[in-house]
Amino acid sequence: MSLISFSLTSLDFTFLAVIVSGFVLILTRWNSKTKKRLNLPPGPPGWPVVGNLFQFARSGKPFFEYAEEMKKTYGPIFTLRMGTRTMIILSDASLVREALIQRGALFASRPAENPTRTIFSCNKFTVNAAKYGPVWRSLRRNMVQNMLSSTRLKEFGSVRRSAMDKLIERIKSEAKEHDGTVWVLRNARFAAFSILLEMCFGIHMDEESIEKMDEILKTVLMTVDPRIDDYLPILAPFFSKERKRALQVRREQVDFVVGFIERRRRAIRNPGSDKTASSFSYLDTLFDLKVEGRETTPCNEELVTLCSEFLNGGTDTTGTAIEWGIAQLIANPEIQSRLYDEIRSTAGDRRIEEKDVEKMVFLQAFVKELLRKHPPTYFSLTHAVMETTTLAGYDIPAGVNVEVYLPGISEDPRIWTNPKKFDPDRFISGKEDADITGISGVKMIPFGVGRRICPGLGMATVHVYLMLARMVQEFEWSAYPPGSEIDFAGKLEFTVVMKNPLRATVKHRV
Numbered sequence: 471m472s473l474i475s476f477s478l479t480s481l482d483f484t485f486l487a488v489i490v491s492g493f494v495l496i497l498t499r500w501n502s503k504t505k506k507r508l509n510l511p512p513g514p515p516g517w518p519v520v521g522n523l524f525q526f527a528r529s530g531k532p533f534f535e536y537a538e539e540m541k542k543t544y545g546p547i548f549t550l551r552m553g554t555r556t557m558i559i560l561s562d563a564s565l566v567r568e569a570l571i572q573r574g575a576l577f578a579s580r581p582a583e584n585p586t587r588t589i590f591s592c593n594k595f596t597v598n599a600a601k602y603g604p605v606w607r608s609l610r611r612n613m614v615q616n617m618l619s620s621t622r623l624k625e626f627g628s629v630r631r632s633a634m635d636k637l638i639e640r641i642k643s644e645a646k647e648h649d650g651t652v653w654v655l656r657n658a659r660f661a662a663f664s665i666l667l668e669m670c671f672g673i674h675m676d677e678e679s680i681e682k683m684d685e686i687l688k689t690v691l692m693t694v695d696p697r698i699d700d701y702l703p704i705l706a707p708f709f710s711k712e713r714k715r716a717l718q719v720r721r722e723q724v725d726f727v728v729g730f731i732e733r734r735r736r737a738i739r740n741p742g743s744d745k746t747a748s749s750f751s752y753l754d755t756l757f758d759l760k761v762e763g764r765e766t767t768p769c770n771e772e773l774v775t776l777c778s779e780f781l782n783g784g785t786d787t788t789g790t791a792i793e794w795g796i797a798q799l800i801a802n803p804e805i806q807s808r809l810y811d812e813i814r815s816t817a818g819d820r821r822i823e824e825k826d827v828e829k830m831v832f833l834q835a836f837v838k839e840l841l842r843k844h845p846p847t848y849f850s851l852t853h854a855v856m857e858t859t860t861l862a863g864y865d866i867p868a869g870v871n872v873e874v875y876l877p878g879i880s881e882d883p884r885i886w887t888n889p890k891k892f893d894p895d896r897f898i899s900g901k902e903d904a905d906i907t908g909i910s911g912v913k914m915i916p917f918g919v920g921r922r923i924c925p926g927l928g929m930a931t932v933h934v935y936l937m938l939a940r941m942v943q944e945f946e947w948s949a950y951p952p953g954s955e956i957d958f959a960g961k962l963e964f965t966v967v968m969k970n971p972l973r974a975t976v977k978h979r980v
């Protein structure tokens with residue numbers, strides 16, 4: 471989910487500047503003519519051709535910090551020109567409501583992808599990358615109705631229960647081996663990933679296969695991370711090695727994942743042959759999927775892409791939420807005590823269960839505040855308009871990137887009291903409320919809003935509730951090294967994770 475994360479050394483910068491300047495004179499006239507015709511939202515003046523690309527790269531800041539700075543200068547809707555790509559960034563609740571809800575169909579598409587992404591998305595054959603249209607509708611409907619509906623969600627309760635038990639066991643044994651300390655993100659990611667894997671493939675995988683699958687998907691995410699030539703295609707000839715490498719990573723991904731797809735196929739064809747096979751999986755819904763406007767069902771390569779999307783969507787996002795959540799519980803021991811008290815009074819000596827969560831007012835307030843203050847992604851996925859339009863009096867051309875900067879809304883002092891403060895009580899006292907689906911008003915939208923809202927919202931919140939509740943029920947969490955202060959700086963790594971990965975001290979409560 472990262473936007474721009476490349477960095478340039480000064481040598482790279484000089485080299486690129488020389489190359490690019492060769493093209494500048496030729497293209498300047500064309501560029502200024504295009505600019506004159508459009509009334510784009512304001513933004514920092516850029517260089518011809520490269521636009522604001524090098525200004526951003528030289529700022530040395532992660533993109534979300536650069537955007538925050540630009541927002542202060544240029545306001546709630548501004549333009550950045552990143553080479554050939556124009557980005558319009560929205561950070562205001564009423565503009566986002568107008569664009570993504572009131573005029574939702576118009577703003578519901580996705581822009582063209584760079585060539586590397588096209589390889590991995592099988593030419594946009596995924597829910598997240600498909601243009602707004604029949605392919606997107608078929609894929610999304612299938613994912614929502616067959617996997618993420620509340621009925622389906624209930625059916626996978628036992629998968630979640632055993633993943634939670636395994637999470638607690640992993641934390642216990644890691645703590646035993648490392649003087650009572652554990653890495654939080656790694657364990658939370660593993661738990662979320664194990665649940666999604668089982669839902670996706672419906673067959674048992676040993677720990678080694680899970681780790682290998684995770685490694686491959688991480689390599690894919692790194693490979694599709696934007697490069698400078700995605701913004702300046704003129705430089706593509708200098709990146710042929712990277713293109714070859716991308717094809718090789720794709721081959722490795724397909725070879726590995728197809729093995730599991732075939733195992734599931736065999737298990738369905740010969741019932742009883744694989745004792746670990748569950749009665750239902752995401753793959754089963756895809757094998758015979760009819761997609762509007764297509765004659766054939768998805769081929770193996772497309773199945774690999776669709777499964778990878780399912781796994782990626784909910785792994786880093788959920789893991790990141792848990793890492794920030796545990797960090798806040800350590801930094802605010804009184805909040806941790808209140809949460810533990812609520813767990814005790816709800817479940818007593820028995821294990822906390824999913825059905826308990828709806829009664830747990832404090833847990834719900836804590837998770838809402840967590841998603842407000844630390845949305846796992848600071849930008850929604852990139853939107854694009856179906857046809858050129860205007861917003862706030864400015865032109866929004868078809869095909870440009872429309873980005874939504876989420877903290878611009880969830881930390882807006884005009885709609886929140888003391889927005890920088892982490893305060894779950896804001897949702898208990900009745901002073902403030904927010905609907906995370908955005909239906910009854912846009913105040914915090916960690917899952918996006920409108921037609922493209924995250925279809926995993928319901929499942930993801932259950933995962934976050936359950937993981938936090940079980941982790942606090944079993945362990946008391948404190949800082950490592952003991953007494954040290956938590957550093958709340960973030961860095962972009964697909965999601966916005968803690969800059970200093972959280973290592974915590976745990977004490978088993980019983």
Ligand code: HEM
Pocket residue numbers: 597598599610666779780781783784785787788791845846847849850851852916917918919921922923924925926927929930931
């Ligand atoms: C805490 C966890 C999660 C967070 C914070 C999160 C956040 C988001 C956000 C911000 C978007 C972009 C919405 C937009 O384009 O406006 C999104 C889209 C999406 N998410 Fe999630 N997500 C989470 C978990 C999940 C899970 C568990 C799944 C599924 C297994 C999932 C699958 C997707 C898909 C398929 C899309 C694309 C939707 C579309 O383009 O129609 N996400 N998510």
